[in-house]
Amino acid sequence: MSTLEIKGLHVSVVTEEGSKEILRGVDLTIKSGEVHAIMGPNGSGKSTLAYSIAGHPKYTITSGSVTLDGADVLAMTVDERAKAGLFLAMQYPVEVPGVSVSNFLRTAVTAIRGEAPKVRTWVGEVKEAMSVLSMDPAFAERNVNEGFSGGEKKRHEILQMELLKPKIAILDETDSGLDVDALRIVSEGVNRVKENQDLGIMLITHYTRILRYIKPDFVHVFAGGRIVEEGGPELATKLEENGYAEYVTA
Amino acid sequence: MSLATTTNYLTPTGREEPWRFTPLNRLAGLQDQAVELHDRISLEPADIPFGVSITVEDAASFPPLSESEDQVVQRVRESASKVLVISIAKDAEIGTPIILTRKVLEMAAEASRVQINAGLHSRATIVISNAGDGVFAEDIELNLEPGSNLRFITLQEWSTKAVHVARHHAIIAKDATFTSYVVTVGGSLVRLLPTVEYTGPGASAELFGLYFATDGQHLEHRVHVEHGVPGAKSRVNYKGALNGDSARTVWIGDVFIKAAAQGTDTYELNRNLLLSDGARADSVPNLEIETGDIVGAGHASTTGRFDDEQLFYLMSRGIPSEEARRLVIRGFFSEIVSKLALPEVEERIMSRIDNELATVRI
Ligand SMILES: Nc1ncnc2c1ncn2[C@@H]1O[C@H](COP(=O)(O)OP(=O)(O)OP(=O)(O)O)[C@@H](O)[C@H]1O
Ligand SMILES: [Mg+2]
Numbered sequence: 182m183s184t185l186e187i188k189g190l191h192v193s194v195v196t197e198e199g200s201k202e203i204l205r206g207v208d209l210t211i212k213s214g215e216v217h218a219i220m221g222p223n224g225s226g227k228s229t230l231a232y233s234i235a236g237h238p239k240y241t242i243t244s245g246s247v248t249l250d251g252a253d254v255l256a257m258t259v260d261e262r263a264k265a266g267l268f269l270a271m272q273y274p275v276e277v278p279g280v281s282v283s284n285f286l287r288t289a290v291t292a293i294r295g296e297a298p299k300v301r302t303w304v305g306e307v308k309e310a311m312s313v314l315s316m317d318p319a320f321a322e323r324n325v326n327e328g329f330s331g332g333e334k335k336r337h338e339i340l341q342m343e344l345l346k347p348k349i350a351i352l353d354e355t356d357s358g359l360d361v362d363a364l365r366i367v368s369e370g371v372n373r374v375k376e377n378q379d380l381g382i383m384l385i386t387h388y389t390r391i392l393r394y395i396k397p398d399f400v401h402v403f404a405g406g407r408i409v410e411e412g413g414p415e416l417a418t419k420l421e422e423n424g425y426a427e428y429v430t431a
Numbered sequence: 432m433s434l435a436t437t438t439n440y441l442t443p444t445g446r447e448e449p450w451r452f453t454p455l456n457r458l459a460g461l462q463d464q465a466v467e468l469h470d471r472i473s474l475e476p477a478d479i480p481f482g483v484s485i486t487v488e489d490a491a492s493f494p495p496l497s498e499s500e501d502q503v504v505q506r507v508r509e510s511a512s513k514v515l516v517i518s519i520a521k522d523a524e525i526g527t528p529i530i531l532t533r534k535v536l537e538m539a540a541e542a543s544r545v546q547i548n549a550g551l552h553s554r555a556t557i558v559i560s561n562a563g564d565g566v567f568a569e570d571i572e573l574n575l576e577p578g579s580n581l582r583f584i585t586l587q588e589w590s591t592k593a594v595h596v597a598r599h600h601a602i603i604a605k606d607a608t609f610t611s612y613v614v615t616v617g618g619s620l621v622r623l624l625p626t627v628e629y630t631g632p633g634a635s636a637e638l639f640g641l642y643f644a645t646d647g648q649h650l651e652h653r654v655h656v657e658h659g660v661p662g663a664k665s666r667v668n669y670k671g672a673l674n675g676d677s678a679r680t681v682w683i684g685d686v687f688i689k690a691a692a693q694g695t696d697t698y699e700l701n702r703n704l705l706l707s708d709g710a711r712a713d714s715v716p717n718l719e720i721e722t723g724d725i726v727g728a729g730h731a732s733t734t735g736r737f738d739d740e741q742l743f744y745l746m747s748r749g750i751p752s753e754e755a756r757r758l759v760i761r762g763f764f765s766e767i768v769s770k771l772a773l774p775e776v777e778e779r780i781m782s783r784i785d786n787e788l789a790t791v792r793i
Contacts, residue, residue: 258752259752260755280761285748289748341748365662408451
């Protein structure tokens with residue numbers, strides 16, 4: 182049983198005009214097995230929240246805390262956060278030229294598990310994980326995200342999640358760019374990890390489509406750098422019909 | 432061993448275009464006769480396959496095949512009384528690489544001439560492997576007869592003090608294919624001139640390079656491709672990384688398409704990765720075109736810093752920062768290194784780079 186606890190989180194970015202505050206006091210607690218959907222207008226700071234938890238150097242935490250089972254996440258390096266059990270499926274996965282997917286996955290799994298996977302079982306493990314996500318095995322020999330279509334990149338993120346077995350996963354618009362079949366396949370992958378690992382999930386999305394597959398326990402409305410309303414799945418339906426107008430202050 | 436004869440060619444001052452990037456005071460006197468050149472042939476072949484001959488000949492019987500305005504090359508030609516001649520027989524297909532290893536003569540500066548002849552329709556790979564310390568001035572000429580295919584690999588895995596100035600000049604005949612790989616990861620000052628000329632249509636040259644400079648190293652590559660006949664092709668792709676505030680690299684890519692060279696197809700590329708704030712990479716692509724009747728001509732040059740997004744992505748998957756850097760650097764060079772098709776050499780070069788990365792905090 183794991184708990185990710187975000188308290189009073191304020192985050193700024195450095196801009197040409199100086200420091201600009203993006204997150205203005207985020208409070209959110211995610212426990213193992215829970216799905217928290219985060220919905221909010223473009224530019225409201227959802228990715229900023231995701232990146233700040235993962236430790237992207239661009240974001241400066243000005244106040245607040247993030248803990249995983251009591252351990253101070255903000256004091257950890259980026260790789261330590263992953264080793265502690267956090268995973269971020271990125272909205273825009275990064276291309277790494279010249280590094281093959283298979284080499285990347287093996288290196289990451291070795292780092293997370295603390296030992297190199299057994300050669301014999303490893304190849305099968307990757308093949309199986311790729312096959313359930315309907316990824317062509319040829320992807321293993323391609324360079325990380327290089328030339329991948331938008332949907333292929335998202336599948337590759339979930340493939341990594343399946344192999345790295347995190348405690349808490351943040352899925353930043355993993356559903357964007359997926360066709361109907363891919364959406365189902367990727368959602369099944371997420372649900373599999375949730376079942377097997379008792380994964381806790383922060384699901385950032387603009388659409389209720391994915392929520393038909395990955396059932397949220399909580400829906401949070403994110404606007405102006407903070408959570409402005411919380412509710413159950415019915416809130417998502419209401420948002421889809423009415424938009425965010427009532428939450429966005431002029 | 433005979434001593435160099437003195438002649439009256441001009442000594443570079445550093446203001447000439449070809450010398451403006453080179454720290455002349457670190458050339459160990461190769462350019463200004465401050466040092467005597469010993470003519471000695473320090474390349475030793477391993478086994479010589481059937482179809483290949485490697486002999487030492489009198490320079491008088493093997494005059495230069497090409498002209499060179501480079502003062503050091505001219506000096507080598509004045510000094511060397513012998514020429515190492517490597518010949519691949521007509522139609523020979525040599526499966527295993529022909530490897531020549533440098534046997535270093537400490538202290539004495541050396542001038543050596545090498546001529547390589549790839550016979551009609553022959554196929555071969557020649558590897559020149561340089562390691563250790565020394566002062567070398569070298570004039571290598573490669574003559575590719577029609578239809579031949581020659582892969583030419585030079586490895587500069589010098590120690591920290593070596594000074595190495597060399598020209599590799601390829602003369603490529605009709606339908607012959609030349610592929611060169613220049614790998615420079617060691618030495619105090621290395622200045623290499625990979626140059627190409629064509630004598631017939633269908634001739635092709637692919638020139639690949641990889642360099643990695645750390646503190647105190649000046650690694651310079653001056654590519655020159657002269658399209659003087661119709662229907663020839665050239666591709667140039669050099670990649671370099673610099674680690675350490677006093678690391679310096681220079682890449683010059685001169686491609687000349689003469690009026691007669693209709694149907695020329697050329698593209699040259701140089702990418703540099705700066706791993707330290709003070710490191711400096713000069714990159715000067717230069718394309719001169721005298722005819723509009725060509726298939727294609729282009730160039731690109733980029734010099735950039737480490738991509739933090741790549742590092743973040745790898746680290747967010749649990750990979751520690753040192754290892755993430757190594758992966759990104761290996762990835763950067765892999766497109767060149769993997770083409771060598773010499774697994775042992777590939778691993779040796781990449782682990783040397785890994786080790787040198789580890790010594791300096793980026
Ligand atoms: N370097 C920067 N300079 C100025 N503004 C920035 C900078 N970086 C981020 N921002 C701003 O921070 C805000 C939050 O961005 P973020 O990517 O977190 O939004 P989001 O909620 O994920 O949006 P989307 O739904 O479009 O993905 C945006 O208005 C963005 O323009
Ligand atoms: Mg976003």
